[in-house]
Amino acid sequence: MTLIDTHAHIYDAQFEDREEMLQRAEKQQISQIWMPNCARETVSGMMDLADQYPDRCLPMMGLHPAYVNDTFEEELAVVADQLNRNAFMAVGEIGLDFYWDMTYVDQQFVAFERQLRWAAEQKLPVSMHTRSGHGRNAFAEAADLIEKLGLTGLTGIFHCFVGTLAEANRAIDLGFKLGVGGVSTFKNGGLDTVLPQIGLEHLVLETDAPYLAPVPYLGKRNEPSYLQLIAQRVADLKQISIDDVARHTTANALSLLPALYANLLPE
Template sequence: MTLVDTHAHIYDAQFADDQTDMLQRAEAQQISQIWMPNCANETISGMMALADQYPDRCLPMMGLHPAYVTDTVEEELAVVQDQLNRRAFMAVGEIGLDFYWDMTFVDQQFMAFETQLRWAAEQKLPVSMHTRSGHDRNAFAEAADLIEKLALPELTGIFHCFVGTLDEAHRAISMGFKLGIGGVSTFKNGGIDKVLPHIGLEHLVLETDAPYLAPVPYRGKRNEPAYLRLIAQRIADIKEVGIDDVARHTTANALSLLPALYANLLPG
């Protein structure tokens, strides 16, 4: 049984003292790949150091996270574009909309989101999308509206940290996206346990979002990829299937998103 963590910030400073041990713990739990979303210019060097050291295990994305969008958005996007043009990345991410913390730069968030969606379509790369609601605005709905409006050919990817309704799950799936299921699935009032019974395993991928959103029993502590098995087990329990079934389907789903440049990492 192998698992793929499709979203983990393992370059974060919280792993500075035990990064190698953290990766060894993940390997011991049969985590075959860890996908690393970028946040901004400041996170590129740490992420790429891991990607260069572990090219078959730690796969980098390139993007500008919506929570990092400010009045310097054009400069940040120029860095993202330069990186995408200079080397291979497995996805464009982490991109999207965040209405939770601050609404100051919402217009710039939309501009950055649309720009990066277009780049992903042009380069035939999947996207990893962050949609966090707040201030009485639904980030998932507004992101989905934009994607449907753009109608970019063959655009696909993951709605990262999906915690939406069943209708939203069906909408994401109908647009050709996978649902990234993480530690919230283990929370008592997470809500996703009401949705997952009605969604086929063929639409799900696993993620930790490490170092954030650690699953029970580590909730409130630092998260890490080794805990991905706890999320897989929770999905298995909710759907009343074996963990091997969850692992097989979610790993295949993740690998199906890898672009052609990563064909060497596919089975067979």
């Protein structure tokens, strides 16, 4: 049984024990860890890990919506340069964040659309952040934009999916997978009534480490080795074996890998 963590910020400074953390993940049969970028300040640490573990730690490139500010054009220039010079498995972490601050929402939309177009042009999947707040539904507005753009072949993951069944079906209809993380283990997370109604073929697993640690580590630093707990929660909710969850979610994740990562696909 192997698992893929499709979203983890393992380059974060909280991982002072990075080597030990990666060893724990390996012991828990986490075969790959996909690393979303946040901004230019996170590129070097992420790429160092990608260079050190090319078959295990796979990098994405993108500008996180929470990092969009007055310098977003400069940040996007870095993203464009990196996408043109280096190999990445996805464009991410991109999207919309209405939770903390609405000051740069217009700029978030500009950055989101531009990066969606780059992903479609380069035939890369996207990892999307959609956090609602201030009376606005980030998932709905992201889905609206994707529908409006109609970009051929665009696919990817709605990272940290916490929506309704209707929203899940809308994401699936758009051709996207749903990223299931630690929230699925929360008592009031809301996914206990949604996940049983969604086919395994639409799900991938993630930790979002170092954030959103699953129960029983709620409130503590998250790490990829805890992905087993999320897989077990999905198995319990769907009343199937954890082996079935691992097999399907791993296959789903691998199906998103672009052609340049063909060496990581099973023969």
